[in-house]
Amino acid sequence: MSQVQAEESRSKFKEMVDRPKKGPRRFLWILWALLGPGLLAAIANNDAGGVIAYAVTGAQFGIGLFVPLVICLAPLAYTIQEMSMRLGAVTQEGFSRLALKRYGRFWGYYHISTLAFENLLTLITEFIGMTAGLVLLGFPLWLSSLVCLLLIIAFVLFTGYWTKERMALFIGALNVVFLIVAAMTHPSMADIGRAFATWNVPEYLKDGLVWFIIATIGNAIAPWMIFFQGSGTIDKGVTAKDLRFSRLDTAIGSMIQVIIAAGIIICGAALFGHVQNISEAGPAEMISAIDNVVGRWPAILFGLGLFNAGFLASITVSLSSSWSIAELFGWSKSLNDKITEAPKFYAVYIGSLVFAAAAILIPNLPLNLISIVTQVIGGILMLPLLIFMVLMTSDKQLMGQYRTKLFGRIWGWLMVALLIGLTVATFWETFF
8 A cells, every 4th residue: 555545544544533522422433433454354254154164063063062162262363363453553564575574485475375275265155155045046056156246346346445344344234134043043041051051072972073163263263364454454544553442343343253153053053953964065955954944034034144244255355365465566455546556456356256256156066065174274274374473473673562462472372282283183083
């Protein structure tokens, strides 16, 4: 982003925060102005692939283990996203560029290549989810995919970061529909309470549990979130002096993310014991199963939520690739730019979407399985990203007074150890 564009973004903030001069109104107004990158990264992380994976997890294992687990992931998600936000706000450089400058070309290109690979898989799951409802309505798959593609591309036609961010926040707010569907399944409050009070691994759980655990963690801390929040923070014009409110933005997003994720698991748990081999089916079969077991309206609302989740995540995941690749190669990369002003940036955005839209037309894809495997890969690829994130945010020369304090560094390395353990367990279960 050019200096002129950065100043324009800062001017927008100044205009917003200077309206109420003092009192609670000023606090709320500044918070409203700064809400965005953290909240969007978190809400969009409950993407179509994540929704499918969470619902399959609920259908496979019920409420007992995974609802408490996903709630416990809020501090983990917040810590990682706060480091990403702080790194971007203080240095005004994205993760990929910093990795290239500080650790060499290999690591710079490694992070970009793994991000691009993971994001393409993720985008495929978004189109799987978005097209499911349209297919049930009678649209052919190719037309459903084309309609979704055109809607997402249309998003970039709007002018300016601020307009696009507010639109994306509105789309994200619609994810509350999953909590409505969860309530419509009439879950047992006693069972949910018992799950938290006696949290353990039930004896009846099947083989493959580790895959579902790392998939759940991988969805809560997907790699693209680091790149999206850091670059979004810079593009919006947030600086170190805004850290207080940006941390609140991130915390709110982390809490909303896990609450909605728990609601989706509860939706899937309504199918527990009623549907066999759900992981081998597609999202359309998932919606049909909800229709058969719970009712038509919950199924319709779940399908709408799945489309909405995929739509928002397609935007944010594509942008994380566009921002990071453009920054690494020094291209113009701001959402304040028109398509003609940043053609390479928008080419990555549109090109990745076209690839995903075409990929789902391949016959006989195991759709739900792809969604779960994508989350597992995300959890594994997060490990090197987290190591570099802890190292860079702990670097006094880079971060100055905003470096991570001692307790934060200890907590960061504990998270690294957790991901190492889960990665080893995943490989062990897969190959031995």
